[in-house]
Amino acid sequence: MRPAGDSDYTAMLQQPELIFDFASDHFNPSQMWAYTDCPAVTVEEVPHPHLLSYRDDHQQLLKVEPCESGEEETMETLVAADSLLTMDCVDTLSLEQHYSQAFLPSLGDVIATPVAQVTVSAEGVVGAVDQSQWHSLHKERPAAQLQAKKRSKKPRHQRAESPTPDIKVKKNKYNKGGHTLYLWQFLMELLQDRQVCPRYIKWTDPQAGIFKLVNSKAVARLWGKHKNKPDMNYETMGRALRYYYQRGILNKVEGQRLVYQFTSLPKDMIYITDGDGVKEEEDDDQDNSGNEDGVSDDSDSTVSSDQLGEEEGEEEEEEEEDDSQPPQKKMSLVSNRATPTQRTRSAPRPAAQRETVLRPASASLIQEQHLPIVSAEMLRTLQNLQKVRSLQPAGQASVFKTAQLLGSLYERQAASECAQDGEGGAGDV
DNA sequence: CACAAGGAAACGC
């Protein structure tokens, strides 16, 4: 319950495993689900070294619990983080300032597991919910395989420095410690900000984590501002987004332009829907001299929606867009959260309300190649890897890669078994 | 033409 100083918070961010807390009584095995028609495998993901999982005879996950000390510390941290996150944020800050804050931990050790649902109580901060609340649905190539494709170098010219010095990204106490907001975090922030959602980016299927870059150029420009890359465009940002496929952070929604899917979402995501009078905007291309979106550099000006959209063309075009996501379009909200369409940044919600909400994607929408199938066996392997990781804190990335590799191996095996006889049990890996 | 996938290399932290 103590307030956290900068250093406290920075330290906390560097130790994502401290940022959340599992409460076993929130776990509901009946919510588990899996994505495959293949004999299946329901597995859980327990990527935390201080967690214990309980299974039944069929290896079904029954319960996840903290298994050792540190709970107190965790709670303290959570409270501190929560208050930090909710204290003064956005309403009084410019978008630019707001999006230069970094309050999400790295997704460094997302594990490529199939997705069973693990409901946890992560009394965390928006986004500070840990990796353990994320489930990647993608199927992917092992990193090694990707690496194997390297070609020979070709000479390249020196890149020019980016011009346009007039865009400033304000650093604040959250990122002066070197912690930066990743692109996927940035997008999540945008999706929770009524100034840009649904105007420039919007949910098309919040339950599945599917969103659309309604105005890809504007989103890219915002990202460029955040990163102080005035030359940022959708092409470049899109490349970064595509890297997320491999890492299991995003999927592409097939056949729909500018539509992506988060493989998982923090449970206390705030879903802004577009029933609130804010119109979404198609890409326009007015270049507003570096101050697009009305994002001002004034440190304490409030940016209104009007400002945001001024040069973006103010005509209504709500229905003209290819809204291929049908019925859910104006859906209110997914769960018992705060009022839809209203972002209440200044009012911290009780931590207890935060629950993991893992949404089975509408499988048909998602490119199959990103859907994982992993056995319980593999999960146990992953858990072992997690234990190793706990002994070897610097090994997160390698654990992730190993998990990816295992996932890929298993998938191939399962796929071939399914193809051969349709019977294929979850074989040993 | 915009979007998309992904290789390759550079860059900044």
Added chain:
DNA sequence: GCGTTTCCTTGTG
């Protein structure tokens, strides 16, 4: 080394 950024090739609608 990671997470991009930049540039590029190729492909689609």
